[in-house]
Amino acid sequence: MCAATIIDGKSIAKELRGKIKERVAALAIKPCLAAILVGDDPSSHIYVRNKVKACEEAGLQSVLKLLPADTQPAALSTLIDTLNADKNVHGILLQLPLPAHLTANDFIQRIHPAKDVDGLNYTNIGKLVAGLDTMTPCTPQGVLMLLQKTLGALEGKHAVIIGRSLLFGKPMAQLLLQQNCTVTHCHSKTKDLPTLCRAADILIAATGQPKMVEASWIKPDACVIDVGITRLENGGISGDVDFNAVQAVAKFITPVPGGVGPMTIACLLANTLKAAENC
Numbered sequence: 001m002c003a004a005t006i007i008d009g010k011s012i013a014k015e016l017r018g019k020i021k022e023r024v025a026a027l028a029i030k031p032c033l034a035a036i037l038v039g040d041d042p043s044s045h046i047y048v049r050n051k052v053k054a055c056e057e058a059g060l061q062s063v064l065k066l067l068p069a070d071t072q073p074a075a076l077s078t079l080i081d082t083l084n085a086d087k088n089v090h091g092i093l094l095q096l097p098l099p100a101h102l103t104a105n106d107f108i109q110r111i112h113p114a115k116d117v118d119g120l121n122y123t124n125i126g127k128l129v130a131g132l133d134t135m136t137p138c139t140p141q142g143v144l145m146l147l148q149k150t151l152g153a154l155e156g157k158h159a160v161i162i163g164r165s166l167l168f169g170k171p172m173a174q175l176l177l178q179q180n181c182t183v184t185h186c187h188s189k190t191k192d193l194p195t196l197c198r199a200a201d202i203l204i205a206a207t208g209q210p211k212m213v214e215a216s217w218i219k220p221d222a223c224v225i226d227v228g229i230t231r232l233e234n235g236g237i238s239g240d241v242d243f244n245a246v247q248a249v250a251k252f253i254t255p256v257p258g259g260v261g262p263m264t265i266a267c268l269l270a271n272t273l274k275a276a277e278n279c
Contacts, residue, residue, distance in 0.1 A: 004224070004250040009142075013262035017058050017147070020269050023039050023277075024059040031276035032061040033117065033268075034083045036177055038076065039069035039099045046096050054265050060272055063089065071097050076107055084112045090270035090279055091117035114278065117271040120166065133224040135271055141174040142263025143225055144179070147202060150252050153225060155180040160197055160242070162186045162213070165208035168227060172204060181213050193217075205240035215245035223252040 024031060033055055037048050046178050047063065055062040065079060083089050093113045098104050107117075113123040119137040127134035147154060159176045163169040164187045173183045181202070186193055197203055197217040208229035218224060228240030239256030247253050254260055 003243050004247045004253040005121075006247075007146055007223075007225075007252055007254045007259060007261045009146060009254060010260040012146060012149055013142075013266040016263070016266040017054070017269060020266070021058045022271055023273060027276065029273050029276060029279075030059070030061050031090050031274045032063060033093060034065060034087055034089045035065065035095060036065045036076075036079065036083075037065045037095045038071050038102065042098065044095050044097070051093065051265055054269060056274070057267050062259040062267060072101075072103070073106070075104060076102060077110060080107060080110045084110075087279075089115065090276040091115050091216045093117055093268065115274060115275055117268055119171065119271065120155060121278075125166070125171070128171055131178055135274070136175070136267075137167060137171045138267040139168050139227065139260060139264045140175050140270060141267040141270075143172060143204065143227065143260060144175045144223065145267075146254065146260070146263060147223065151202075153179075156182070156199040156204060158182045158184070158199060159202040159204065160184045160186060160200035161204045161206070162190075162197070163195070163227070165202075165206065168206045172206075187257075207240050209240055210238035211240070213241040213246060215242060215249050217250040218246055220249055221251040222249075224250045224254070225260065226254050229256050229261065234235075261276040 022232050035048050037044060052062045052064060078146040083092050092111045096104055096106055108120045111121055113121045116124055119135040124135045126137060159181045161169055161172055164185060173185050176183050184196055186196055194217045198219050200219060200222055203224045208228050208230055210230045224241055224246055226239035230238050230266040233239055
């Protein structure tokens with residue numbers, strides 16, 4: 001059996017960013033993303049820096065609001081309210097995680113739904129479930145694009161999702177249902193997970209558990225999407241899928257890194273553009 005074809009998220013994301021750049025250039029206004037970063041988490045600073053760079057390359061404007069780790073809830077609320085009211089800001093990104101004394105969901109829900117480029121405001125989540133046009137969370141949106149680019153029409157395919165977070169698993173299921181997939185949603189309490197996975201035409205892993213998905217879990221010719229990324233003790237990184245072993249069974253597979261990650265940032269730009277076009 002031949003090794004699975006690697007789904008090149010970098011290439012597909014580059015193509016999407018190019019289309020975004022063309023649409024931005026045609027707008028009378030310049031879309032603006034305001035990113036809020038609280039504290040000194042090194043990974044968060046890297047992520048935000050990459051997002052700001054991607055904005056600049058696509059012709060979007062970015063505004064970075066850096067707040068100290070001891071920022072109090074009232075100060076963060078005031079900043080979000082100010083950005084909500086600023087007509088020159090079209091999208092607001094609150095970088096997670098926040099320091100422990102700040103409850104993330106309180107501030108996510110404070111962001112106006114029209115500027116919620118992460119798609120996590122309850123208004124946007126409700127619209128997604130109802131099948132209405134809305135701000136869709138970036139990573140599920142990017143995964144759907146990868147699947148459509150790789151497989152074409154998804155109608156009738158059996159998709160198994162491992163992970164039920166509001167950030168990814170739940171919205172991913174809704175997007176696949178809208179494509180007329182049959183969706184099986186698995187989680188930490190699911191019984192006989194390997195058997196369920198072996199029935200999947202599309203297997204999507206988003207657990208944060210390195211190499212959890214084994215080759216014996218995979219149906220031949222399945223498409224495997226690895227959303228997880230974990231920093232290992234030796235300094236390396238790993239996805240949720242045992243890549244080398246699974247690649248020998250699956251038909252298509254995303255690498256970590258270079259698979260889903262680039263699509264997440266590209267879809268953040270797409271959401272910011274959408275917010276500007278809708279303002």
